[in-house]
Amino acid sequence: MNRFAALLDCLIYTPSRNGKLAHLKDFFASVPDPDRGWAVAAITRDLDLKAVKAGTVRKLVEARVDPELFRLSYDYVGDLAETASLIWPAQHGANRAPTLTEVVETLEQTNRQAAPAVVERWFDALDAPDRWALIKLVTGGLRIGVASRLVKRALADYGDVPVQEIEELWHGLKAPYTDFFAWLEGRSEKPISAAAAPFRPVMLAHAIEEDDRAKVDLATMAIEWKWDGIRVQAVREGDIARLYTRTGDDISEAFPDILADLPAETAIDGELLVFDGTQADKFAVRPFSDLQQRLNRKTVSRKMLTSNPAFIRAYDLLWADGEDLRPLSFADRRAKLETLLNKPRERMDLSALVEAQDWNTLAAFRSNPPDAAIEGVMLKKRTAPYVPGRPKGEWWKWKRDPFLVDTVLMYAQRGHGRRSSFYSDYTFGVWRGEEDAPELVPVGKAYHGFTDEDLKKIDKFVRDNTIDRFGPVRAVTATPDEGLVLEVAFEGLNRSTRHKSGVAMRFPRIHRLRWDKPPREADWIDALEKLL
Numbered sequence: 001m002n003r004f005a006a007l008l009d010c011l012i013y014t015p016s017r018n019g020k021l022a023h024l025k026d027f028f029a030s031v032p033d034p035d036r037g038w039a040v041a042a043i044t045r046d047l048d049l050k051a052v053k054a055g056t057v058r059k060l061v062e063a064r065v066d067p068e069l070f071r072l073s074y075d076y077v078g079d080l081a082e083t084a085s086l087i088w089p090a091q092h093g094a095n096r097a098p099t100l101t102e103v104v105e106t107l108e109q110t111n112r113q114a115a116p117a118v119v120e121r122w123f124d125a126l127d128a129p130d131r132w133a134l135i136k137l138v139t140g141g142l143r144i145g146v147a148s149r150l151v152k153r154a155l156a157d158y159g160d161v162p163v164q165e166i167e168e169l170w171h172g173l174k175a176p177y178t179d180f181f182a183w184l185e186g187r188s189e190k191p192i193s194a195a196a197a198p199f200r201p202v203m204l205a206h207a208i209e210e211d212d213r214a215k216v217d218l219a220t221m222a223i224e225w226k227w228d229g230i231r232v233q234a235v236r237e238g239d240i241a242r243l244y245t246r247t248g249d250d251i252s253e254a255f256p257d258i259l260a261d262l263p264a265e266t267a268i269d270g271e272l273l274v275f276d277g278t279q280a281d282k283f284a285v286r287p288f289s290d291l292q293q294r295l296n297r298k299t300v301s302r303k304m305l306t307s308n309p310a311f312i313r314a315y316d317l318l319w320a321d322g323e324d325l326r327p328l329s330f331a332d333r334r335a336k337l338e339t340l341l342n343k344p345r346e347r348m349d350l351s352a353l354v355e356a357q358d359w360n361t362l363a364a365f366r367s368n369p370p371d372a373a374i375e376g377v378m379l380k381k382r383t384a385p386y387v388p389g390r391p392k393g394e395w396w397k398w399k400r401d402p403f404l405v406d407t408v409l410m411y412a413q414r415g416h417g418r419r420s421s422f423y424s425d426y427t428f429g430v431w432r433g434e435e436d437a438p439e440l441v442p443v444g445k446a447y448h449g450f451t452d453e454d455l456k457k458i459d460k461f462v463r464d465n466t467i468d469r470f471g472p473v474r475a476v477t478a479t480p481d482e483g484l485v486l487e488v489a490f491e492g493l494n495r496s497t498r499h500k501s502g503v504a505m506r507f508p509r510i511h512r513l514r515w516d517k518p519p520r521e522a523d524w525i526d527a528l529e530k531l532l
Contacts, residue, residue, distance in 0.1 A: 001097060001098060001103065001130045002097065003030075004035070011043075011144050012144050012145065017150065020146060020154075028154070028158045028181070033176065035176075037180075040176075041176065043142065043148075045140075046175060047104065047175060048140070050112075051110050051111065052116075052138040054141075061083075061084045069087075075469075075471060078413070078414030080139075081132050081139070082132060084131070090123065090126075091124050096125060098122050098126075103134065103137065152170065158184055167201040167248050168200060169191060170199070171199055171242075196238060197237040197241060198235070198237075200233065200267055200388075201388035202231065202233065203269075203387055203395060204246075205378060205379075205380075205396050208396050208397065216379060218357065218362070220381055221379040221381055222334065222381075223353060223379055224352070224354060224377065225351070225352065225354060225371075225378070226374065226375050226397055226399065227271045227313055227374060229274075229285075229373075231272075232270060233318070234258065235262075236263065236266055238265075242259075243258055254296075254299070255272075256305070257309060258272070258312060263345075263348075266317065266319065266321075266340065267318040269316035270312040272312055273286075273311060273312070274294065274308050274310050275311050283311055285371060285373035288492070288506055289506075291308070294308055314341060317337040320336065320340070326386035326387075327386075329383045330380050367400065369400075377398050378396070378397055379396040379397075380395050403489065403492070403493075403531060404488070406430075406487055406522040406523045407428035407443065408430070408522045409458075410428060410442055410476065411426070411427040411473050412426055413473045415447060422455055422459045423463070425446075425447040426445065426486065427444070428446070428486050429501070430501070430523045431480075431525065432501070432525040438520075441501035443501045445508070446488065446510050457513070461476070462476055478519060480518070481520065484514075485513075485521070485522050487513075489509055494506065
């Protein structure tokens with residue numbers, strides 16, 4: 001466990017991408033099988049240990065520590081694993097620290113009744129950093145700011161193979177990946193993908209900057225709307241149908257309605273959206289918040305399937321009837337996709353092409369799209385093959401400028417990982433009511449967009465201006481004359497019955513700290529209502 005704990009510590013406290021890659025590659029090179037494979041499965045969240053829950057950890061700690069002391073400590077620290085690992089009064093004896101493999105294999109064979117005693121012995125045998133890693137591992141709380149694709153990139157660099165090969169193999173591999181590491185190290189042949197309906201690495205676009213326009217010939221481009229959903233890949237091969245995110249995560253279980261309508265023997269690239277069903281336009285797109293209710297679910301209820309029906313707006317055809325279409329031009333792939341979708345389907349339609357002869361026309365389309373669910377335009381070279389990654393000059397995206405609004409900080413909560421000692425998650429609001437007696441109503445929450453220096457200043461403001469506490473959350477001074485104004489950027493608004501303000505922001509982030517601005521000059525709810 002100590003090598004695994006040390007890796008997590010390095011990944012959390014290393015801000016640079018290249019630094020994280022270096023730590024991962026060093027770990028792969030120095031840690032033997034099967035420990036390194038179980039570590040990969042844990043970090044990519046492909047490991048699910050069900051025997052231990054967060055409540056188990058709380059009960060173990062409260063049996064050895066005054067529950068009130070633990071409660072106060074947890075309230076201050078804000079993270080269960082960190083609190084428990086530090087406060088645990090170990091009873092050292094003939095204890096042997098477990099390996100990562102021992103932890104995984106033991107818990108896979110242990111039921112929930114026997115698991116607490118096993119974990120208690122391990123707590124005694126480990127020091128605080130290793131206990132922290134163990135708790136994160138067994139409770140499924142291993143969120144350390146490392147995406148699964150970064151791990152795959154590190155594996156590709158370690159084995160000197162293209163990352164696309166690893167992505168295509170991934171869903172056919174099983175932890176602890178012993179044969180896979182043997183291939184990366186040149187000790188065996190490349191594994192044969194055992195996955196039917198495999199994921200194919202996606203092609204991505206570059207954002208258009210001001211000086212890029214001169215490089216882009218609109219006459220060579222096919223132009224599409226950029227819809228506000230999530231990019232997916234839908235694959236049916238034989239009797240197997242799967243739905244993947246752009247990073248290769250399998251989300252099939254949450255979208256049985258989509259899978260039931262996939263064309264046979266195809267791999268389709270498109271946008272996952274939720275439709276209304278009551279409009280003249282069958283696939284009238286509903287707000288992203290309605291789609292969010294379907295995401296990150298192991299299963300989906302019949303009620304949700306009815307109330308939030310999903311569909312795919314198809315962009316591209318990557319594979320059909322055993323033929324890899326990716327080497328073909330976009331124009332040829334598009335023609336095949338149009339033929340495939342010539343007849344209407346229940347849960348899929350074809351992305352429309354947009355005609356724009358010059359940049360002024362395109363800019364007008366971008367700024368005033370025909371649907372609120374459109375967040376910009378896509379430009380795709382008609383001659384471009386489908387190339388994994390982000391090839392320069394082939395695909396471009398031109399999103400609308402974000403909306404900006406001045407808000408007032410209302411609540412703050414401690415972050416996680418390297419931010420667990422700082423108040424870094426912020427809830428902010430705008431004014432409503434009468435000018436002489438306004439009240440703040442929350443409109444969003446954000447935890448990024450600011451620098452480390454900004455974080456220290458906001459954290460100090462929170463500590464100096466706390467007026468109430470609600471567990472790990474602090475309420476801060478927020479009156480017309482006193483408080484902190486946050487300029488917030490966001491992509492769009494939806495109506496929301498879950499928020500007191502009646503609105504919810506799409507992708508909010510802190511744009512600027514307005515230390516110069518008194519809270520009374522922040523925006524009012526009327527401004528957001530007009531945007532809606």
